[in-house]
Amino acid sequence: MLRGRWRATGSALLRLTVVWAVSTLTMLVLAGVLPDFRLQSGDDDSITQIGLAAAWGAGAFGLLGALVWPLLVRALLLVPALVLGLLVFFLNGSLLLLALRLVPDGRGEAAPETAVVVAAVMSAVASATSTALAVRDDEAYRRRLYRLADRRRRGQRRAAGPGAARTAPGMLFLQLDGVGYEVLRAAAADGLMPTVAGWLDHGHRLTSWRTDWSSQTGASQLGILHGSNFDVPAFRWYEKETGEVMVCNRPTSAAELQLRAIERTRDGGLLTLDGASRGNLFSGGADQLALVLSVSARRGRANRSRAGYFAYFRDPANAVRTALSFVAEVCREIGQSVRARLRGDLPRVARAGLYPLIRAFATVVERDVVVAAVIGDMLAGRAAVYADLVAYDEVAHHSGPAGRDTRQVLARLDRSLALLSRVAEHAPREYRIVLLSDHGQSPGETFLGKYGLTLKDLVRAGCGLPVSRRAGRTHSGAEARAAVLAALHRPVEEEEEARPGRDPVVxxxxxxxxxxxxxxAGRATRERIERAHPALLTTLASHPGIGFLLVDGEVLGPGGAVARLAVPGEAEELLAPFGPGAAEAVRRSDAFPHVADIMVNSAYDPATGEVHAFEEQIGSHGGLGGEQGRPFLMWPAVLSDPGPGLVGAEAVHDVLRRWLREADGPQVPLQDPRPEAATGGSFPSAGAPVQDENH
Incomplete structure (x- = not known):
């Protein structure tokens, strides 16, 4: 054992020496090509003196990176992740300037902007060198994990006696956010996602399932992870008793929704036994957390969701690699947006402002941190891991579900899956990989783009409230105002001020x-709404961009059609164009305490699969109509079949629960020998190659 420790220590020192030497050479080269970067105090400095200055500067930079960088990242845990990503270059450049000040005789000097470039290049080179040298060590480390896990299993069997169960396989649930059933099938068939295609060819099975009416991540993931999405009528809704708007991706709302689900089910969630939750809205009861929204509002050491950032970014090489990819993704989005405008692609939405940064966070930062965390979970042998990769969903909203941009994202996601699959082969326990999505996406021009006004404009016009001149001049706005004039028998002035409490919340x-x-007060009946706003329901139901309304147990459709949910068959006939189970989904939402006074579903064209989002999204989800309601579930054949006609996120939760129970033997947590395991952020050893091939 002592001999092995000496060998490991010698290997680490050798790797450190090689990385230092390569960093020194890199600094010498950069000093030779960059005019604002020098390593000499005068023209008479010898090559030896310059080389020693480079070695000193490289060593100081590496030491500061190892000692100071983790402290800086920990201090910035309260900074939003987007800002942290942008600060990486500045912080790294500042460390280089500090390192150069430590070079004797003032031989090190660089302009601030040059220091940023030098620091980025040196970190990238050091990372590549360390990764190349660590490959053999990582394989040895994984083999040691195998031996530790096997030794633990043998000890447990001896302690339990003959016939004791072996350590169960672990479960890895990977959610591809927003990827619909047909999108995944087409991507696998076209060779766009070879890893997925390979899994399907070698034992995985694939089926679709049907979402609830609220076909969005908040409702679906709450149901999948916690077994209940009762009273989640949409992505955002108004609660009259508190006057608050609940938003699924708001930390305080997510925490409240998780608490409500736990109180309803009396269960902590899918991941309560040695589980890890990565990149999700909700924890699922897991103890190991990273990028989990329902706990992200916490502050201090107990906030292990943000500690996931620290575990990843504490390595400056990881920080620089991800930051470089972040900048590349911002440039890629700007280029794709410009090309879409030049080509005249339609439908199209604005993609300026902060969107390039938001897209880069979803497709780079979130992916890198989540993938790294999952790798650490598998090497630590955790029993159940649920991770969400949101890249496709974010891009599809603005580029369309089947556009060129989204195809590139699917290909990069497949490379992340391939990386995780390779790591699973070296994990100390077998992993059964389940791939699933929370919803799909339906294409279509936005409601505003198609009709020139928002749903809020249409509602205000139908209520006789002032609207913008732009909306008032549209055909829909003019019709709504005419209906109000006829219903109220009086003119409605555009300058009229809305009275407090009169304005509807849309x-x-x-x-x-x-x-x-x-x-x-309470849920408004159809009669109360028509007394207060005689033209509103007719205006909405007759609009060509609206498919149907739900008002207190009644479904209102075009042409004055009315169906009562309590009467069998009426709603099924009216909602038949929206697909199987539409009436059942609407009936379930009608029973929610916080369902809105009026629920509005946009029109849907079964021939094209198009809907009209009430937000600025040309790929959307949240209601009924098309692929948004058909996500997928893909599982290894060794697990039992989920059964036909899987309906609702709660049903998916039951299936995943069953698969956890099917594990051969008890879910025995494996002890991670690394010190990082105690922090809630276990990751591969330093230098382990955790990036996908897009970097």
Whole structure:
């Protein structure tokens, strides 16, 4: 054992020496090609003196990176991740300037902007060198994990006696956010996702499942992870008793929704036994967390979700690699947006402002941190891991579900899956990989783009409230105002001021809209709404961009059609164009305590699969109509079949629970020998290659 320790220590020192030497050479080369970077105090310095200055500077930079960088990242845990990503270059350049000040005789000097470039190049070179040298060591480390796990299993069997169960396989649940069933099938068939295609060819099975009416991540993931998405009518909704708007991706709302689900089910969640939750809205009861929204509002050492950032970014090489990819993705999005405009692609939405940064976070930062965390979970032998990769969903909203941009994202996601699959082969326990999605996406021009006004404009016009001149001049706006004039028998002045409590609250959720009247206590009946706003329901139901309304147990459709949910068959006939189970989904939402006074689903064209989002999204989800309601579930054949006609996220939760129970023997947690395991952020050893091939 002592001999092995000496060998490991010698190997680490050798790797450190090689990385230092390569960094020194890199610094010499950069000093020779960059005019604002020098390593000499005068022209008479010898080559030896310059080389020693480079070695000193490289060593100081590496030492500062090892000692100071983790402290800086930990201090910045409260900074939003987007800002942290942008600060990486500045912080790294500052460390280089500090390192150069430590070079004797003032031989090190660089302009601030040059220091940023030098620091980035040196970190990248050091990372590549360390990764190349670590390959053999990582393989040895994984073999040691195998031996530790095997030794633990043998000890447990001896302690339990003959016939004791062996350590169970682990479960890895990977969610590809927003990837619909047909999108995944086409990507696998076209060779765009060879890893997925390979899994399907060698034992995995694939099926679709049907979402609830609220076909969005908040409702689906809450149901999948916690077994209940009761009373989640949309992505955002208004609660009259508190006057608050609940938003699924708001930390305080996510925490409240998780608490409500736990109280309803009396169960902590899918991942309560040695589980890890990565990149999700909810924890699923897991103890190991990274990028989990429901706990992200916490502050301090207990906030292990943000500690996941620290575990990844504490390595400056990881930080620089991800930051470089972040900048590349911002440039890629700007280029793709410009090309779309030049080509005249339609439909199209604005992609300026902060969107390039938001896209880069979803497709680079979130992916890198989540993939690294999952690798650490597998090498630590955790029993159940659930991770969400959001890249496709974010890009599809602005580029369309089947565009050129989204195809590139699918290919990069497949490379991440391939990396995780390779790591699973070296994990100390077998892993059964389940791939799934929370919803799909439906294409279509936005409601605003198609009709020139928002749903809020249409509602206000139908209520006789002032609207913008732009909306008032549209055909839909003019018709709504004419209906109001006829119903009220009086003119409606555009300058009229809205009285407090009179204005309805209109909230979009993809192609689902929610209208609430704060002044009406409880859920408003159709009669109360028509007394207060005689033209509103007719205006909405007759609009060509609206498919149907739900008002207190009644479904209102075009042409004055009315179906009562309590009467069998009426709603099924009216909602038949929206696909199987549409009436059942609407009936379930109608029973929610916080369903809106008026629920509005956009029109849907079964021939094209198009809907009209009430938000600025040309790929949307949130309501009924098309692929948004058909996500997928893909599982290894060794697990039992989920059964036909899988409906609702709660049903998916039951299936995943069953697969956890099917594990051969008890879910025995494996002890991770590394010190990082105690921090809630286990990751591969330093230098382990955790990036996908896009870097």
């Amino acid at each position: 909230l979009p959720s993809g192609n689902l809209g929610l209208i609430s009247f704060p002044a009406m």
